[in-house]
Amino acid sequence: xxxxxxxxxxxxxxxxxxxxxxxxxxxxxxxxxxxxxxxxxxxxxxxxxxxxxxxxxxxxxxxxxxxxxxxxxxxxxxxxxxxxxxxxxxxxxxxxxxxxxxxxxxxxxxxxxxxxxxxxxxxxxxxxxxxxxxxxxxxxxxxxxxxxxxxxxxxxxxxxxxxxxxxxxxxxxxxxxxxxxxxxxxxxxxxxxxxxxxxxxxxxxxxxxxxxxxxxxxxxxxxxxxxxxxxxxxxxxxxxxxxxxxxxxxxxxxxxxxxxxxxxxxxxxxxxxxxxxxxxxxxxxxxxxxxxxx
Amino acid sequence: xxxxxxxxxxxxxxxxxxxxxxxxxxxxxxxxxxxxxxxxxxxxxxxxxxxxxxxxxxxxxxxxxxxxxxxxxxxxxxxxxxxxxxxxxxxxxxxxxxxxxxxxxxxxxxxxxxxxxxxxxxxxxxxxxxxxxxxxxxxxxxxxxxxxxxxxxxxxxxxxxxxxxxxxxxxxxxxxxxxxxxxxxxxxxxxxxxxxxxxxxxxxxxxxxxxxxxxxxxxxxxxxxxxxxxxxxxxxxxxxxxxxxxxxxxxxxxxxxxxxxxxxxxxxxxxxxxxxxxxxxxxxxxxxxxxxxxxxxxxxxxxxxxxxxxxxxxxxxxxxxxxxxxxxxxxxxxxxxxxxxxxxxxxxxxxxxxxxxxxxxxxxxxxxxxxxxxxxxxxxxxxxx
Numbered sequence: 001x002x003x004x005x006x007x008x009x010x011x012x013x014x015x016x017x018x019x020x021x022x023x024x025x026x027x028x029x030x031x032x033x034x035x036x037x038x039x040x041x042x043x044x045x046x047x048x049x050x051x052x053x054x055x056x057x058x059x060x061x062x063x064x065x066x067x068x069x070x071x072x073x074x075x076x077x078x079x080x081x082x083x084x085x086x087x088x089x090x091x092x093x094x095x096x097x098x099x100x101x102x103x104x105x106x107x108x109x110x111x112x113x114x115x116x117x118x119x120x121x122x123x124x125x126x127x128x129x130x131x132x133x134x135x136x137x138x139x140x141x142x143x144x145x146x147x148x149x150x151x152x153x154x155x156x157x158x159x160x161x162x163x164x165x166x167x168x169x170x171x172x173x174x175x176x177x178x179x180x181x182x183x184x185x186x187x188x189x190x191x192x193x194x195x196x197x198x199x200x201x202x203x204x205x206x207x208x209x210x211x212x213x214x215x216x217x218x219x220x221x222x223x224x225x226x227x228x229x230x231x232x233x234x235x236x237x238x239x240x241x242x243x244x245x246x247x248x249x250x251x252x253x254x255x256x257x258x259x260x261x262x263x264x265x266x267x268x269x270x271x272x273x274x275x276x277x278x279x280x281x282x283x284x285x286x287x288x289x290x291x292x293x294x
Numbered sequence: 295x296x297x298x299x300x301x302x303x304x305x306x307x308x309x310x311x312x313x314x315x316x317x318x319x320x321x322x323x324x325x326x327x328x329x330x331x332x333x334x335x336x337x338x339x340x341x342x343x344x345x346x347x348x349x350x351x352x353x354x355x356x357x358x359x360x361x362x363x364x365x366x367x368x369x370x371x372x373x374x375x376x377x378x379x380x381x382x383x384x385x386x387x388x389x390x391x392x393x394x395x396x397x398x399x400x401x402x403x404x405x406x407x408x409x410x411x412x413x414x415x416x417x418x419x420x421x422x423x424x425x426x427x428x429x430x431x432x433x434x435x436x437x438x439x440x441x442x443x444x445x446x447x448x449x450x451x452x453x454x455x456x457x458x459x460x461x462x463x464x465x466x467x468x469x470x471x472x473x474x475x476x477x478x479x480x481x482x483x484x485x486x487x488x489x490x491x492x493x494x495x496x497x498x499x500x501x502x503x504x505x506x507x508x509x510x511x512x513x514x515x516x517x518x519x520x521x522x523x524x525x526x527x528x529x530x531x532x533x534x535x536x537x538x539x540x541x542x543x544x545x546x547x548x549x550x551x552x553x554x555x556x557x558x559x560x561x562x563x564x565x566x567x568x569x570x571x572x573x574x575x576x577x578x579x580x581x582x583x584x585x586x587x588x589x590x591x592x593x594x595x596x597x598x599x600x601x602x603x604x605x606x607x608x609x610x611x612x613x614x615x616x617x618x619x620x621x622x623x624x625x626x627x628x629x630x631x632x633x634x635x636x637x638x639x640x641x642x643x644x645x646x647x648x649x650x651x652x653x654x655x656x657x658x659x660x661x662x663x664x665x666x667x668x669x670x671x672x673x674x675x676x677x678x679x
Contacts, residue, residue, distance in 0.1 A: 040675035058677035
């Protein structure tokens with residue numbers, strides 16, 4: 001059971017400005033069915049360039065509907081310059097706060113607003129385009145977006161970023177990249193957590209190396225993939241080449257390649273040996289894809 | 295506001311008769327059954343009686359009943375205990391739609407070098423027995439497949455599966471947490487080796503479960519440190535829980551058929567009306583091979599949590615396969631395994647009834663639900679009309 005404020009409940013049960021404005025000046029559409037929430041925002045300007053009317057249609061949970069509703073109320077009467085200054089934090093604050101794991105709803109509201117303004121300013125031609133490099137391909141979240149939620153909400157952990165914009169919540173392959181972004185942006189604010197890395201011994205025997213590779217995959221890699229419905233199997237070790245196979249959600253994930261280099265290889269190098277490199281097992285790759293089709 | 299409780303697959307009300315039976319065990323008859331004195335010793339007889347009541351419901355011998363702390367403990371004990379007793383076989387077969395109490399344990403086994411096969415299901419949530427047969431080999435130590443699915447209520451052909459598995463020499467465990475009390479069981483005529491059940495799913499208190507261990511099944515104990523349950527589960531007995539579960543089993547056995555007719559009638563009425571009255575609704579699972587109390591319906595283009603909150607306003611308790619948190623791509627592992635598309639998977643609602651539900655409650659829900667669906671569809675950008 002979510003602990004929603006009365007204001008959230010009120011906007012959910014009695015949403016304001018539902019629908020689509022006729023002949024809108026700006027239209028913003030964000031989200032998708034697969035992601036679990038989506039918002040279409042439309043607005044009309046008056047002769048002074050202020051938002052005269054704004055309406056929304058939302059697919060999603062109670063807080064997604066409530067944020068959309070309160071957003072339409074907030075932007076009425078604003079100029080577009082004023083409107084684009086509305087942050088996700090402003091939206092959440094207006095609702096008396098949102099549960100941490102629902103903060104992404106407020107970000108979706110702000111994104112839809114931005115998309116609608118952009119649509120208007122481009123003369124109605126431009127649909128919301130993804131700008132900059134996509135970091136999280138599961139949810140299509142760009143570097144720019146992530147940077148913005150980190151700055152606006154003063155975020156210091158990957159979990160927080162996931163709560164605010166979903167990035168990192170799918171296959172988990174981009175969590176390393178998000179962590180680096182947080183470090184760059186927040187610098188000293190990032191809480192240094194003690195890492196209990198096994199002290200790397202000088203020279204490993206073959207058996208020691210194999211055991212350590214298996215242990216690292218079990219303890220460092222698999223749990224992260226597991227939380228997102230994926231899995232990894234150690235197929236073989238040939239010299240410094242570690243052959244693995246992806247299973248479950250990872251098998252069909254667009255980012256598996258990235259996960260392999262950025263997560264699996266990085267962890268193995270950190271915990272076992274700098275010389276290791278990782279390859280995906282060719283046979284298992286076909287096999288697992290076939291299994292999904294069933 | 296009156297509560298209408300349609301979430302009985304999550305937990306159930308403790309039966310009044312059960313409460314009456316266990317009330318004296320807290321402040322008056324609080325002895326330890328292991329004690330030498332009469333005061334404690336008399337409690338042992340109560341546990342013995344509960345064991346008989348449970349055995350009667352399951353159709354087995356009382357000595358085959360092991361009381362545990364919950365369904366999850368029963369599942370963990372069955373899986374880990376079986377593997378520990380047969381350390382040379384390294385393969386486990388399960389399904390993609392198991393409860394986490396089984397699925398998570400099996401997946402964890404991969405870390406210890408086990409090979410774990412997860413069988414898929416078809417669009418109605420049915421298993422392919424031929425696929426199971428293909429995977430069964432000499433290396434297979436355990437097959438663990440649930441009796442009935444908690445989300446959809448779909449019932450697997452467990453007797454057939456058990457016979458197949460035992461003919462190949464592997465141990466067969468079934469998580470029957472949702473099935474016990476809702477369908478007749480007769481374990482002495484069955485090839486099932488291990489069966490888990492949970493008290494609070496059949497009107498006993500929370501915190502007690504049973505693991506049925508067929509005579510001759512090799513199982514290493516999970517909890518050590520006492521002689522209780524014939525050394526198969528150490529720890530002082532949860533006496534009120536066990537006695538309550540015994541009584542609940544007796545009630546279930548007495549009322550099974552009559553109640554199921556009533557519950558099934560109410561479930562069918564609710565289901566048919568919702569499918570008919572609510573636009574964009576579809577049944578998850580099938581009307582055949584299903585528990586009499588469970589109904590899982592998807593409402594397309596709207597989201598489950600929003601539906602639940604609307605129902606909650608009317609005091610109607612149900613549950614949703616989707617948990618809309620920050621970033622879970624998979625709305626419900628069961629529905630996704632069945633290939634339910636995202637358009638419908640996010641809007642799935644499970645209604646699970648019990649003998650305490652009334653026709654009036656069903657009618658009230660049928661009256662409220664279409665308007666809720668309509669209202670949320672009006673909000674949805676994917677509904678074009």
